[in-house]
Amino acid sequence: MAATTVSPVKDREDILIEEQGFDDHFHDHHHGDRFQSNFIMKYVFSMDHKIIAKQFLITGMFWGIIGAAMSVIFRLQLGFPEESLTWLKPLLGQWIVVNDAGVGSLAPEFYYALVTMHGTILVFFVLTAGLSGTFSNLLIPLQVGARDMASPMLNMLSYWFFFLSGAVMFASLFLSTGPFAGGWTAYPPLSELPQASSGSAAGMTMWTVSLVLFVVSVLLGGINYVTTVLNLRTKGMTMWRLPLTIWAFFVTAIIGILSFPVLASAFFLVMCDRGLGTSFFLSEIFIGGQALDNVGGSPILYQHLFWFLGHPEVYIIILPAMGLVSEVLSVHARKPIFGYKAMVYSILAIAFLAFIVWAHHMFMSGVNPFIANFFVLFTLIIAVPSAVKVFNWITTVYRGNIRFNAASMFAIGFVSMFISGGLTGIFLGNSAIDIQLHDTYFVVAHFHIVMGVAAFFGMFAGIYHWFPKMYGRFMNETIGKIHFWGTFVGAYAIFWPMHYLGLAGVPRRYYSFELFDAFAHFDNMNKFITVAAILVFLVQVLFVVNFFYSIFKGKLVTTKNPWGATTIEWTTPINPGHGNWPGKIPTVHRWAYDYGKDGKEFVSQIEPLAVGEVSDGEGAHH
Amino acid sequence: MLAVTENTTNRSKIDSKKLALLIGCASIVMMFAGLTSAYIVRRAGGNWLEFRLPNIFFINSIVMLLSSVAIHSAYIFFKKGNEFLYKGLLVLSFILGLTFVILQYQGWLDLTAIGVELTGNPAGSFIYVISGIHAAHVLGGLAAILVAMIQAFSLKYKVTKKRKLRFELTLIYWHFVDFLWIYLLVFFLSQQ
Numbered sequence: 001m002a003a004t005t006v007s008p009v010k011d012r013e014d015i016l017i018e019e020q021g022f023d024d025h026f027h028d029h030h031h032g033d034r035f036q037s038n039f040i041m042k043y044v045f046s047m048d049h050k051i052i053a054k055q056f057l058i059t060g061m062f063w064g065i066i067g068a069a070m071s072v073i074f075r076l077q078l079g080f081p082e083e084s085l086t087w088l089k090p091l092l093g094q095w096i097v098v099n100d101a102g103v104g105s106l107a108p109e110f111y112y113a114l115v116t117m118h119g120t121i122l123v124f125f126v127l128t129a130g131l132s133g134t135f136s137n138l139l140i141p142l143q144v145g146a147r148d149m150a151s152p153m154l155n156m157l158s159y160w161f162f163f164l165s166g167a168v169m170f171a172s173l174f175l176s177t178g179p180f181a182g183g184w185t186a187y188p189p190l191s192e193l194p195q196a197s198s199g200s201a202a203g204m205t206m207w208t209v210s211l212v213l214f215v216v217s218v219l220l221g222g223i224n225y226v227t228t229v230l231n232l233r234t235k236g237m238t239m240w241r242l243p244l245t246i247w248a249f250f251v252t253a254i255i256g257i258l259s260f261p262v263l264a265s266a267f268f269l270v271m272c273d274r275g276l277g278t279s280f281f282l283s284e285i286f287i288g289g290q291a292l293d294n295v296g297g298s299p300i301l302y303q304h305l306f307w308f309l310g311h312p313e314v315y316i317i318i319l320p321a322m323g324l325v326s327e328v329l330s331v332h333a334r335k336p337i338f339g340y341k342a343m344v345y346s347i348l349a350i351a352f353l354a355f356i357v358w359a360h361h362m363f364m365s366g367v368n369p370f371i372a373n374f375f376v377l378f379t380l381i382i383a384v385p386s387a388v389k390v391f392n393w394i395t396t397v398y399r400g401n402i403r404f405n406a407a408s409m410f411a412i413g414f415v416s417m418f419i420s421g422g423l424t425g426i427f428l429g430n431s432a433i434d435i436q437l438h439d440t441y442f443v444v445a446h447f448h449i450v451m452g453v454a455a456f457f458g459m460f461a462g463i464y465h466w467f468p469k470m471y472g473r474f475m476n477e478t479i480g481k482i483h484f485w486g487t488f489v490g491a492y493a494i495f496w497p498m499h500y501l502g503l504a505g506v507p508r509r510y511y512s513f514e515l516f517d518a519f520a521h522f523d524n525m526n527k528f529i530t531v532a533a534i535l536v537f538l539v540q541v542l543f544v545v546n547f548f549y550s551i552f553k554g555k556l557v558t559t560k561n562p563w564g565a566t567t568i569e570w571t572t573p574i575n576p577g578h579g580n581w582p583g584k585i586p587t588v589h590r591w592a593y594d595y596g597k598d599g600k601e602f603v604s605q606i607e608p609l610a611v612g613e614v615s616d617g618e619g620a621h622h
Numbered sequence: 623m624l625a626v627t628e629n630t631t632n633r634s635k636i637d638s639k640k641l642a643l644l645i646g647c648a649s650i651v652m653m654f655a656g657l658t659s660a661y662i663v664r665r666a667g668g669n670w671l672e673f674r675l676p677n678i679f680f681i682n683s684i685v686m687l688l689s690s691v692a693i694h695s696a697y698i699f700f701k702k703g704n705e706f707l708y709k710g711l712l713v714l715s716f717i718l719g720l721t722f723v724i725l726q727y728q729g730w731l732d733l734t735a736i737g738v739e740l741t742g743n744p745a746g747s748f749i750y751v752i753s754g755i756h757a758a759h760v761l762g763g764l765a766a767i768l769v770a771m772i773q774a775f776s777l778k779y780k781v782t783k784k785r786k787l788r789f790e791l792t793l794i795y796w797h798f799v800d801f802l803w804i805y806l807l808v809f810f811l812s813q814q
Contacts, residue, residue, distance in 0.1 A: 278741050
């Protein structure tokens with residue numbers, strides 16, 4: 001227990017844990033410390049959830065930088081097609097094509113590869129693994145009062161499958177034929193016919209392998225999260241006393257367990273089509289002057305299977321961010337979360353609706369208009385639980401005693417992004433309006449704001465808030481605030497103009513608009529977006545520097561509960577060792593949101609109820 | 623097997639490993655739900671080859687059911703203390719499970735013989751791929767039974783909580799792949 005720091009003077013939390021806590025004799029007989037016996041076991045193949053959380057976070061950040069840098073490169077080509085990109089030749093080699101005039105530009109096929117990789121990396125590696133992998137691992141055991149995950153072994157495997165998945169994807173970037181370039185959705189036939197584009201050959205093979213490994217990682221993680229939440233809650237931690245973070249991670253894991261296997265089956269069928277010559281998704285195709293043998297397949301079928309995951313996937317991304325934001329807003333507004341139960345029910349409602357709206361991605365794929373009505377209806381109904389959450393966040397901060405720090409500002413920024421992006425969802429969810437907006441920059445603007453930038457804001461709020469728990473130090477606040485304002489203003493500067501592009505019909509994924517006179521007057525807007533994207537990227541570099549600098553040099557945390565929060569992760573030592581609590585596990589007596597109650601600023605969850613006091617927010621029985 | 627956090631605050635009735643296994647089974651169910659709904663959607667699209675499922679798939683279902691019965695009986699005898707029947711039935715369930723996989727392969731050969739090939743009309747491809755993915759899950763179960771057999775014969779016979787739990791995990795998974803096959807068979811028949 002080398003890393004454990006126990007405050008010399010016992011504070012009230014320690015006394016409460018000692019008196020009221022639950023003694024599981026963990027440290028008497030636990031063999032867990034052998035997991036930490038040497039460097040490899042402690043930091044590489046670690047089975048400690050806190051280390052695994054950091055592994056997910058840092059790997060996610062690595063991928064975040066790569067994915068963001070890719071977007072900067074393709075934005076340069078799009079915004080400034082006349083400028084020479086030859087300076088990128090040392091990095092991109094053959095993918096920079098130099099014309100007779102000596103102007104180097106991005107090879108069109110590599111532009112598509114970058115767009116595809118940007119989507120894949122951000123959706124799966126950063127906003128799924130990096131977000132829910134990090135915070136589910138860090139917070140589930142700490143906030144439910146468990147020594148670790150239900151199966152630390154599966155947890156470790158979950159990370160290493162993710163790592164392996166990333167390694168395969170990373171290697172595919174260096175193929176001479178390039179990585180997969182058919183869009184992150186990998187629609188057939190582009191994803192199935194090696195002759196369709198250069199990235200569709202080895203690039204796509206590696207893409208599929210990588211994503212199957214990724215599905216394994218998500219499933220192992222998810223099974224663990226659900227089991228831990230259901231089985232390892234400490235004494236007194238009823239489901240209705242769980243912080244909203246845990247509710248969000250719990251439901252996210254369930255969505256993942258139910259939807260990712262369907263994606264896996266779609267990929268298996270793709271593999272069969274590619275490797276065994278079946279025709280699940282291919283039909284009567286004439287390519288490169290020759291007719292293929294394939295008969296009777298349906299590319300639309302792939303879209304159904306893909307979006308059956310693909311749509312829940314956006315909630316897999318946004319729900320953890322919502323959970324983090326709920327917690328951060330409540331703590332830093334010094335107020336109970338408004339409508340705790342409504343928040344839980346709206347998470348459940350969103351999770352349910354997530355499974356019956358997938359075809360709204362396919363309005364233009366020839367779906368029967370009558371069936372489309374069904375999907376329009378349920379899509380628009382998602383606005384209801386989403387609005388419940390938004391109103392509850394606003395009422396939570398309303399007249400709160402708000403501490404404006406990097407964590408709470410990103411949480412407030414999340415609400416702003418979620419509203420802006422959510423409203424455009426109402427346009428796109430309508431199948432008639434979608435005829436005009438489908439596959440335009442309006443869609444790009446919508447999903448980047450509502451589940452890209454918003455999810456990042458939730459993640460940043462979480463990182464700034466829980467960094468003290470992860471590393472025993474604070475991140476630099478000034479740089480944090482610069483990071484916030486740069487990202488907040490910059491993200492709107494990037495994506496707001498895209499709505500106008502989209503309304504005018506500018507299609508997404510196009511390499512060049514040179515031949516489209518109708519879009520010529522958008523040249524300057526595209527330049528503006530590119531410049532904003534570069535600035536936002538630089539601001540993220542600032543964040544990364546702040547993150548790593550603060551790990552070693554940040555201001556030290558001197559008290560166990562620096563934010564004055566009620567949840568029980570703040571009752572562990574400043575640098576919790578294996579098993580999280582040095583002695584007994586705390587017993588929980590109340591819900592997670594007793595702020596400003598009975599004249600006290602906050603009341604920890606481990607504080608027993610006073611005589612005659614009722615715990616708020618637990619509904620039915622009082 | 624897997625290191626599981628010892629948490630005696632666990633007051634719930636179901637063991638964490640069992641719960642994790644059941645959740646894992648739920649994800650496998652979703653995978654086959656995805657495949658079979660793809661089958662339905664594709665079939666509704668027309669241009670669909672109609673054929674009769676070879677008889678061997680029915681015989682095979684009986685083999686799989688018998689294997690399930692065998693392992694369940696082995697479990698009962700394991701608890702009752704009848705070492706001979708416990709080990710014998712465990713081996714029998716393994717042999718029957720292996721027979722199932724071999725007969726599935728024979729079933730695929732029979733399909734090819736009547737002109738339903740892996741490539742070609744997706745009606746046939748679906749049968750091969752779905753039953754193939756199922757067979758892969760059966761192989762996973764056979765690996766678990768193999769481990770159970772090695773333990774049964776190498777360790778001194780003793781009913782401990784840990785060994786009972788291990789047996790139950792194998793049992794649950796084996797019943798699950800059995801159930802899954804019956805579901806698939808009924809599904810294929812209902813679609814004919």
